[in-house]
Amino acid sequence: MLRSATRFLSLSFVLLLQQSAREQSPASNAARSSSVKVADHALVLRTSRQSFADLEVGGELAGVPPGTTRFLTRDDLLALPQIEFSAAGDTNLTGSERIGGVRLEDLAQRIGAAPTSAMVVAICDDRYRANYPRDYMAAHHPVLVLTVNGQPPSGWPKDPQEHKYDMGPFMVSQSKFTPSFKVLSESEEPQIPWGVLRLEFRNEKTVFGSIAPRGARAKDAPVQAGFRIARQNCFKCHNSGAEGGQKSGVPWAALAVLAAATPELFGAYVRDPVSQNAQSQMPANPSYDVATIGALTAYFQTFDPMEKP
C-alpha cells in the first residue's frame, strides 16, 4: 500500500516536472538569462497545414517562389527565442497579463526572402490588415503573441469590444507604445490586431507604392500628409488591388471617386461615418481637424480616374 502510494507519488512528481518544464521552457529560458544557450532550431516551413491553430506565412519567403503559402505550427513558433513582457500598453487586454511570443523582426530575419528589409503584414480573419513597416518594427518591436499568462489561445480573454470572440489563433502586441510621429491630427497608433491568421513578408515599396499619390499634385504637402495618414489608417480596411485590407469591401478607387465628386460627404463620412450611414461599421475619427480632412480629401482625389495629370 505504502509502496504503491510512493510509486504513484513519484510518478506524478515526474509528470509534474515534465509538465512545468514544458510550460516554462521557451519563455522563461529566454527571460531568465542571456547566458543560457537556447536551442535555436532552423525554422522549417511546412508545405501543408497541420492544425487550425497553425500560422499561415506568405509573401516573399526565403527559398520558395514569391506568393507561395507555407505554415508554422505553434510548437515551431514556441521553439524560437521568446520575448516576455507585461500587457500594460495593450488595450485588447486588461493590462495586468504577461504576454509571450516571437518578435516579427526575428521572423522576418529567419524566413523572409529579404531578411533585413521586409515589412510584415498581419492578415486577420475579417480581412483587416495591420502593417509593420521597418520604421515601426525598429521603434516598437512588435511581437507575434503565442501565450497570455502562459496560456494558449483557448485560455485568453475574449475580445475587448463584444467580449465574445476568441482573440486567437494569434495577436500582435508590444511591450509599451510611445508614438514616434504625428501628422496633422493623426499620431502614430499601436498596431495590435487580434484574430491574426497569416503573416506576409513583403517589399515595403511594393505594398505602399500601390497607394502612392498620383498625378501633378502628388508631391504637394497636404497630399503627402494624406498619404501618411491613409497608409496608417484607411489601408487597414480599404484595398488597392491585392494590397491593403479588404474588411470594408470598398476599394481605393471608390474612395477616390467620392472624394472628387462629393468632398463634403467624403469628409463627413471620415469624421463620423454613422452621420452618413446608420449601419456603418467604420470607426469614427472625431479628432480629425479641417486640415486633416482636407489632406485626406486632396490625397484621395489624386486617384480619381477623371483627374487629368
Ligand code: HEC
Ligand atoms: C476598421 C476598418 C476601417 C478603417 C480603418 C477605415 N474604414 Fe472606411 N469603411 C469601412 C467599412 C466597413 C466601410 C463600409 C461601410 C461602413 O460600414 O461604413 C467603409 C466605408 C467608407 C466610406 C464610404 C464609402 C461608400 O461608398 O459609401 C468612406 C468614404 C470611407 N470608408 C473612408 C475611409 C477613410 C478615408 C479611411 C481612413 C481615414 C477609412 N475609411 C478607414 C471600414 C474602415
